[in-house]
Amino acid sequence: MRSRTVHLSGGTTPRDQLIAAAGEVGRQPDFVLAFLPPEENLRDVLAAMTLVWPDALRFGCEAVTQVAGGEITRQGTVQLFWLDDPQRHHTWIEVIPGTHGSPPPLRRVESVARRVVAADGTLLLMDGLRFPAERFLADLRRSLRGLQAPVAGGLASQSEPVTRAGARVFVGERVLPSACLVLTLQGIAMQVEVVRGWSPASPVYTVTRAEGGVVWEIDGEPATDWYRRFFTVGGELAPMPAAANRFPLLVEGPRPERQGLYRTLRCFDQPPGAVTFWGDLEPGDHVRLGLGNDASLASTAAARPAGPPPEAAVVCACIGRGLAMGEQSGAEIAAVHAALGGVALSGLFSFGEIGPTPRGDLAYYNHTAILVLLREVGA
Amino acid sequence: MSGPPELDPLGLDNAILRNLLAQTTRAYERQMTELYAEKELAQVTLASIGDGVLATDAEGRIKYLNPVAEKLTGWERAEALGRPLPEVFQLSESEQRIDDVLSRCLEEGRSFRLAERASLERRDGRRYGIESTCSPIRALDGRIIGAVLVFQDVSDKRLMALQLAHQATHDELTGLLNRQAFDGHLQRALEEARSLSNTHALCYLDLDQFKLVNDTCGHLAGDELLCRVTALLQDSMRDTDLVARLGGDEFGVLLTRCSLDRAERQVAELLRALNQFRFTWRDKTFAIGASIGLVPITREFRTVAHLLSAADHACYAAKEKGRNRVQVYQEDDDTFVRRHGEMNWVVRIQQTLEQDRFRLFSQQIQPLSPHAAPGLYFEVLLRMLEDDGRVHLPSDFIRAAERYGLMRSIDRWVIRSCIQTLVSQPPPFLELLQLCSINLSAVSLGDDELLGFVEEELDASGAPPAKLCFEITETTAIESLPQAQRLMERLAARGVRFALDDFGTGMSSYGYLKDLPVSFLKIDGKFIKDVVTDPLDRAMVESINQVGHVMGVRTIAEGVTSSAVVERLRLLGVDFAQGNWISPPRPLASAAMPGMPGMPGRR
Numbered sequence: 001m002r003s004r005t006v007h008l009s010g011g012t013t014p015r016d017q018l019i020a021a022a023g024e025v026g027r028q029p030d031f032v033l034a035f036l037p038p039e040e041n042l043r044d045v046l047a048a049m050t051l052v053w054p055d056a057l058r059f060g061c062e063a064v065t066q067v068a069g070g071e072i073t074r075q076g077t078v079q080l081f082w083l084d085d086p087q088r089h090h091t092w093i094e095v096i097p098g099t100h101g102s103p104p105p106l107r108r109v110e111s112v113a114r115r116v117v118a119a120d121g122t123l124l125l126m127d128g129l130r131f132p133a134e135r136f137l138a139d140l141r142r143s144l145r146g147l148q149a150p151v152a153g154g155l156a157s158q159s160e161p162v163t164r165a166g167a168r169v170f171v172g173e174r175v176l177p178s179a180c181l182v183l184t185l186q187g188i189a190m191q192v193e194v195v196r197g198w199s200p201a202s203p204v205y206t207v208t209r210a211e212g213g214v215v216w217e218i219d220g221e222p223a224t225d226w227y228r229r230f231f232t233v234g235g236e237l238a239p240m241p242a243a244a245n246r247f248p249l250l251v252e253g254p255r256p257e258r259q260g261l262y263r264t265l266r267c268f269d270q271p272p273g274a275v276t277f278w279g280d281l282e283p284g285d286h287v288r289l290g291l292g293n294d295a296s297l298a299s300t301a302a303a304r305p306a307g308p309p310p311e312a313a314v315v316c317a318c319i320g321r322g323l324a325m326g327e328q329s330g331a332e333i334a335a336v337h338a339a340l341g342g343v344a345l346s347g348l349f350s351f352g353e354i355g356p357t358p359r360g361d362l363a364y365y366n367h368t369a370i371l372v373l374l375r376e377v378g379a
Numbered sequence: 380m381s382g383p384p385e386l387d388p389l390g391l392d393n394a395i396l397r398n399l400l401a402q403t404t405r406a407y408e409r410q411m412t413e414l415y416a417e418k419e420l421a422q423v424t425l426a427s428i429g430d431g432v433l434a435t436d437a438e439g440r441i442k443y444l445n446p447v448a449e450k451l452t453g454w455e456r457a458e459a460l461g462r463p464l465p466e467v468f469q470l471s472e473s474e475q476r477i478d479d480v481l482s483r484c485l486e487e488g489r490s491f492r493l494a495e496r497a498s499l500e501r502r503d504g505r506r507y508g509i510e511s512t513c514s515p516i517r518a519l520d521g522r523i524i525g526a527v528l529v530f531q532d533v534s535d536k537r538l539m540a541l542q543l544a545h546q547a548t549h550d551e552l553t554g555l556l557n558r559q560a561f562d563g564h565l566q567r568a569l570e571e572a573r574s575l576s577n578t579h580a581l582c583y584l585d586l587d588q589f590k591l592v593n594d595t596c597g598h599l600a601g602d603e604l605l606c607r608v609t610a611l612l613q614d615s616m617r618d619t620d621l622v623a624r625l626g627g628d629e630f631g632v633l634l635t636r637c638s639l640d641r642a643e644r645q646v647a648e649l650l651r652a653l654n655q656f657r658f659t660w661r662d663k664t665f666a667i668g669a670s671i672g673l674v675p676i677t678r679e680f681r682t683v684a685h686l687l688s689a690a691d692h693a694c695y696a697a698k699e700k701g702r703n704r705v706q707v708y709q710e711d712d713d714t715f716v717r718r719h720g721e722m723n724w725v726v727r728i729q730q731t732l733e734q735d736r737f738r739l740f741s742q743q744i745q746p747l748s749p750h751a752a753p754g755l756y757f758e759v760l761l762r763m764l765e766d767d768g769r770v771h772l773p774s775d776f777i778r779a780a781e782r783y784g785l786m787r788s789i790d791r792w793v794i795r796s797c798i799q800t801l802v803s804q805p806p807p808f809l810e811l812l813q814l815c816s817i818n819l820s821a822v823s824l825g826d827d828e829l830l831g832f833v834e835e836e837l838d839a840s841g842a843p844p845a846k847l848c849f850e851i852t853e854t855t856a857i858e859s860l861p862q863a864q865r866l867m868e869r870l871a872a873r874g875v876r877f878a879l880d881d882f883g884t885g886m887s888s889y890g891y892l893k894d895l896p897v898s899f900l901k902i903d904g905k906f907i908k909d910v911v912t913d914p915l916d917r918a919m920v921e922s923i924n925q926v927g928h929v930m931g932v933r934t935i936a937e938g939v940t941s942s943a944v945v946e947r948l949r950l951l952g953v954d955f956a957q958g959n960w961i962s963p964p965r966p967l968a969s970a971a972m973p974g975m976p977g978m979p980g981r982r
């Protein structure tokens with residue numbers, strides 16, 4: 001497999017940049033993955049891709065910040081993939097449409113699970129605001145019945161205020177709100193790495209009252225009071241949720257399938273007395289605050305993954321992780337790119353990441369970077 | 380929400396980190412406090428519990444022992460710490476080695492129980508029966524870092540178990556084997572006789588004078604006699620023989636590996652010893668005899684019950700031949716055959732009781748006096764219904780029932796069934812009923828609990844006591860006079876009446892009539908049969924009738940055979956007549972009773 005990343009820039013029209021990128025190979029790519037800014041010219045870029053590669057499978061999602069090679073951009077990134085053996089190896093995409101916040105029917109999820117098990121890898125991209133990602137992943141995990149298949153992905157992101165149109169996915173020129181794309185790979189090995197870099201920094205506490213992402217009580221104390229213990233500085237509460245971005249909540253069990261999950265604070269004192277996370281927490285979860293910094297995150301990212309070198313890579317990094325690192329986010333992406341030997345890399349800063357827990361269960365994460373390493377096999 | 384404006388992000392992070400550190404330190408201190416308290420609690424608990432606790436490290440060296448462990452091992456903690464476990468915890472009387480148990484526990488990471496019979500030898504040589512479990516101790520990461528041995532002193536428990544086992548197999552009074560344990564030995568002897576052709580013999584011994592001693596000197600004397608006889612038996616038998624107490628005054632002896640000839644000699648010697656023995660209790664001295672049945676244990680006996688039954692037969696035969704002798708069992712002997720027949724009856728009686736196949740019949744008693752109150756008068760009769768429909772009279776089975784102690788059950792069945800039948804008849808049956816006469820055996824008359832039983836049945840059923848009459852034979856009443864008197868007076872006080880049955884055949888001592896609350900005399904049929912033709916019989920009937928009437932007792936003539944007899948009895952002034960000629964027995968359960976309005980009856 002060959003792959004190339006196109007870093008869209010404002011200098012020339014997208015069409016010219018795309019033609020230039022594809023010209024070297026001499027044929028249309030087999031599939032194209034794009035992470036594009038949620039702007040009005042999104043449809044222009046999609047139209048340009050249709051014009052240039054009418055036969056290629058083209059898909060992707062909106063992202064406020066994208067990754068192109070070892071760099072971070074806000075103008076969009078397109079990654080092209082050419083298979084060495086397109087006769088035998090292929091990709092297949094399925095759109096699970098939005099259902100106004102309700103999870104997809106269980107029968108549909110079970111059908112997806114069967115394809116996931118049969119595939120060499122599965123990439124999930126979904127609306128980061130309007131698709132019930134956690135519920136879908138929980139149903140998929142149950143439908144997989146303990147079978148472990150490589151699944152990874154991320155949630156599309158949107159700029160503030162996040163309540164508007166959604167964070168959409170697209171296939172061809174169709175832009176789909178509230179939807180999930182399921183890309184299954186055949187003949188392409190997928191290796192998933194979860195880049196963490198956070199260390200436990202507080203004692204262990206227990207969530208005592210929570211519903212979905214809203215936590216009301218920790219250790220029997222109102223969740224806001226619990227946060228105030230740590231985030232009151234000089235008698236004043238630090239700016240929330242920004243201050244908490246560098247201190248995500250780490251789940252340490254006791255249920256094994258929840259071991260190792262990270263959660264990012266989304267709203268403080270909303271609803272009043274509660275804190276809301278980008279991901280669910282359950283009563284009984286053992287949690288502690290995590291601690292990380294630019295160096296720890298970057299050094300974790302710089303670790304060379306085990307296994308054969310990939311031919312292409314995609315990264316889904318948490319937008320909260322980017323916020324935590326601030327200007328040093330680029331250093332992390334550069335470290336990842338370098339660790340992968342400069343392989344074609346694209347990605348996004350997401351509203352949530354999808355990857356395996358240390359035990360191998362499919363999980364929804366915050367504050368991680370999910371690294372998807374691809375390599376065509378048996379070509 | 381605005382934050383502290385003077386702090387840059389790095390300063391803010393550092394401030395939050397300080398908070399985290401403070402919270403962590405606080406939590407750590409709290410946990411340390413809790414941990415210390417838990418450790419203290421654990422130490423106190425370990426020091427307080429009644430079990431010995433001994434902990435080792437992964438090399439099997441002692442790291443801890445509690446006060447109970449110190450006491451049971453005889454090692455003080457300061458001395459024991461650091462020593463290899465087997466040095467301090469020494470097992471005795473066990474095939475297990477404690478170092479093997481410990482090694483397996485540490486290597487396999489699972490618990491082991493010490494063998495059930497394990498004993499701990501204390502440092503000073505004293506031994507304790509112990510129960511113990513050896514379990515691995517794991518660190519948080521699962522590594523095995525030592526083992527803990529928990530053990531209890533079960534010496535008392537084992538002693539008690541031994542005592543209980545002894546009690547379960549031995550007679551409390553004599554200390555001899557009991558019937559159940561003896562059965563086990565007999566079973567083995569039978570098996571040996573079958574498989575190895577070993578010859579054993581069984582001796583069944585019944586003391587002849589035990590009842591006499593018991594009745595005249597009391598139970599204490601009886602118990603003492605049994606103990607003395609036990610000692611005598613044990614002295615007279617070989618060490619290899621087994622002596623057991625099988626019942627009240629019945630003993631069994633299993634003569635192992637003993638030919639019949641030798642057994643006969645040995646048992647004869649035993650009888651001689653018994654005869655020479657004199658039992659003295661206070662101012663009384665008794666010579667002791669025994670009826671002894673002897674059975675060679677051969678492969679022909681199928682079961683222990685069969686074997687014991689043969690020995691019992693032989694013993695009974697010895698009694699019938701005049702007691703105080705030895706009778707060797709012979710299967711074809713007439714005595715044994717008859718006895719065997721009785722044994723069969725015993726089984727049939729028991730089955731009949733269990734399957735509720737006894738049936739009650741009634742025979743009308745006809746008033747002869749025109750002044751008698753009108754109504755129903757009858758005697759209740761018992762029949763045994765076989766499962767094939769055959770009916771047996773009491774004469775077929777009463778002898779066996781009396782001999783094998785079944786009369787008590789039969790009498791109670793009759794009383795209960797009769798009362799229930801009476802009260803379940805439709806009106807105006809009870810109003811018409813004048814007399815329902817029930818036979819009572821000698822055994823029941825001496826049964827101290829019968830009174831309570833009859834009273835309970837009367838109370839529970841609501842039957843009118845005045846309609847009931849118990850028939851007892853003259854001989855029985857005189858033989859058990861004190862009990863008979865007590866029972867009769869108590870029941871008579873409630874209105875129950877009594878009849879002396881078969882009067883004239885026994886002692887016919889009128890003197891007793893003054894001491895017993897008798898309402899009827901039943902003149903035996905042998906005087907009635909020829910009352911018309913035989914002047915002596917007529918005189919006898921006349922005499923009984925006169926004396927009865929003088930004492931206020933009414934008379935019933937049994938075995939009436941003709942109208943001429945009825946007329947003669949009427950002339951003699953006899954009050955009632957009964958017999959098959961007047962009315963044959965009919966089922967009592969039938970609602971239509973003889974003599975009830977509309978029913979035929981001879982007059």
